Amino acid sequence: xxxxxxxxxxxxxxxxxxxxxxxxxxxxxxxxxxxxxxxxxxxxxxxxxxxxxxxxxxxxxxxxxxxxxxxxxxxxxxxxxxxxxxxxxxxxxxxxxxxxxxxxxxxxxxxxxxxxxxxxxxxxxxxxxxxxxxxxxxxxxxxxxxxxxxxxxxxxxxxxxxxxxxxxxxxxxxxxxxxxxxxxxxxxxxxxxxxxxxxxxxxxxxxxxxxxxxxxxxxxxxxxxxxxxxxxxxxxxxxxxxx
Numbered sequence: 408x409x410x411x412x413x414x415x416x417x418x419x420x421x422x423x424x425x426x427x428x429x430x431x432x433x434x435x436x437x438x439x440x441x442x443x444x445x446x447x448x449x450x451x452x453x454x455x456x457x458x459x460x461x462x463x464x465x466x467x468x469x470x471x472x473x474x475x476x477x478x479x480x481x482x483x484x485x486x487x488x489x490x491x492x493x494x495x496x497x498x499x500x501x502x503x504x505x506x507x508x509x510x511x512x513x514x515x516x517x518x519x520x521x522x523x524x525x526x527x528x529x530x531x532x533x534x535x536x537x538x539x540x541x542x543x544x545x546x547x548x549x550x551x552x553x554x555x556x557x558x559x560x561x562x563x564x565x566x567x568x569x570x571x572x573x574x575x576x577x578x579x580x581x582x583x584x585x586x587x588x589x590x591x592x593x594x595x596x597x598x599x600x601x602x603x604x605x606x607x608x609x610x611x612x613x614x615x616x617x618x619x620x621x622x623x624x625x626x627x628x629x630x631x632x633x634x635x636x637x638x639x640x641x642x643x644x645x646x647x648x649x650x
Contacts, residue, residue, distance in 0.1 A: 447509035486518035523547035569593040
């Protein structure tokens with residue numbers, strides 16, 4: 408019995424070694440893909456002072472140590488976070504440019520936060536295809552275009568305030584059952600607001616709704632959820648301040 412067990416273990420060892428090698432190879436490919444995606448982002452935003460520290464030299468710093476990048480235990484990029492008042496860059500130094508589709512190659516990305524960084528153009532469709540994305544904060548830029556037909560299902564925070572986005576707010580937003588904060592104020596949206604079951608705890612959209620005045624028909628479904636104290640609405644005023 409002991410000999411047969413030992414023989415079985417010996418037979419399994421090569422298989423285990425192959426599995427470990429395959430897992431390591433897959434992890435390495437993912438890391439290289441992340442690095443390539445970050446370098447493509449850097450090339451798309453050549454005037455970004457912050458990204459100058461992202462080195463494409465093979466002998467340069469590892470991408471996990473690049474400013475604004477957060478990674479997990481497997482060295483996969485899980486967050487790009489550069490707040491508008493970041494200590495990583497001097498005041499007034501924006502990123503200025505268009506987000507490239509290569510951001511969609513960061514398949515483990517959970518947070519994309521680049522508020523007030525001088526971004527313009529449309530939000531690449533590839534970003535909305537990131538299945539693990541939970542936080543998107545691109546407020547205070549000059550982004551244009553319409554919202555996507557579908558959003559990442561795990562989305563918890565969506566802040567696109569103070570841009571130049573237009574079109575209707577898609578009903579697919581209702582499928583984001585984990586949504587906690589939604590801010591679409593100070594844009595150029597039209598049409599009606601879809602009924603959101605279990606409304607987010609903080610919601611800002613381009614119309615006004617409060618307990619002190621009758622709610623417009625487009626937002627009655629939301630205010631009727633009993634969350635009107637936590638839900639705030641704003642009128643678009645061409646980039647004006649919040650009330």
